[in-house]
Amino acid sequence: MTELATKAVVRDAAMGLSTARALHPSTVNSPVVAAGSLLNIEQLSVADVAGILATTTRLQAMNAAERARLLAGRTIALLFYESSTRTRTSFELAAKSLGAMTTLVSDKSSSIEKGETLKDTGLTLRALGAEAIILRHPASGAPELLARVTGLPILNAGDGMHQHPSQALLDLRTILLRLGKDPGTVDSKTLAGVTVAIVGDISHSRVARSNAQLLPRLGARVILCGPVELLPKTALGLDPHEGSPLEIARDFDSTLGQSDVVMMLRIQKERLAGVSLDLAGYVERYQLGVERLAAYAPKALVMHPGPIIRGLEITGEVADGAQAAIELQVAQGLAVRRAVLLRAFGVQV
Ligand code: NCD
Helix, strand or coil, rough: CHHHHHHHHHHHHHHCCCCCCHHHHHHHHCCCCCCCCCCCCCCCHHHHHHHHHHHHHHHEEECHHHHCCCCCEEEEEEEEEECHHHHHHHHHHHHHHHCCEEECCCCCCCHHHCCCCCHHHHHHHHCCCEEEEEEEEEEHHHHHHHHHCCCEEEEEEEEEEEEEHHHHHHHHHHHHHCCCCCCCCCCCCCCCCCEEEEEECCCCCCHHHHHHHHHHHHHEEEEEEECCCCCHCCCCCCCCCCCCCCCCEEEEHHHHHHCCCCEEECHHHHHHHCCCCHHHHHHHHHHHHHHHHHCCCCCEEEEEECCCCEEEECCCCHCCCCCCCCHHHHHHHHHHHHHCCCCCCCCCC
């Protein structure tokens, strides 16, 4: 396994977690990852992030016919080994709105079900003309492996408990829009003075990882908040940058009192094997409901990557309320993923 993928798995292990499926090192056979791949958030410099967000803004200003010429005649495959609504649909609609032809392969309806490996599925898609692949996979490091075996630009749509880079980018754009900052020009000070709380099942969340690595680089203070079962102390290692401003807090109310932005996370029941969590106690201490929000953070922006489990980590009233930016996040997913796709093809606007 390459150094990067190994690091991810080691980080998972350090947090007491194991990846869903192990990747065998011998399947990795190319040293080259195609430019335009988006494997993790760390690979992007602040200037790269600014470039993607500026492209997003320019694309938003174009009309639909102009946009549809940008990737006309190109072929993009979506390869999904885990279920997804928002990420899959927004990548697909983003690709189609740029004029590309798309095809969806999912584990439920393809030869993956018959045991075909990721490598062979990737090579098959390439032989069929795919020029880029959007991959969601339960194993950390799978996108990097696919990048190396196919040589194609790979966009990571979520790999295990590792990374979800396009989610972090869309979350960032949502924050900028709702805080009234220009999303077209960002730098390392753009979020100075802004405190973001990421709350709940941090251990199992690739969304938390990607955001915890991105937001501090733009100047944000980031507080990770949750019970020890879902947020071990080792989570501070999520942001490997020196002088990382990540903090851990157990008390949700006082965290809310300090936060401008609150990102709630789904309790990932499918990944809770071996973790003993008292759900009723969790709801009492960490559920974001109207009373708690009004008492401690009446102005904070409320975010959630979805899928939302109403009545567990967040109440329906808060999810539907005026402080929530959940639908704006979904809309930004479409916008940002267009820019990420153009970058994959090296197309400038
Ligand atoms: C998340 C994911 O799949 O990583 N959702 C998303 O992509 N918007 C979070 C989750 O599954 O809870």
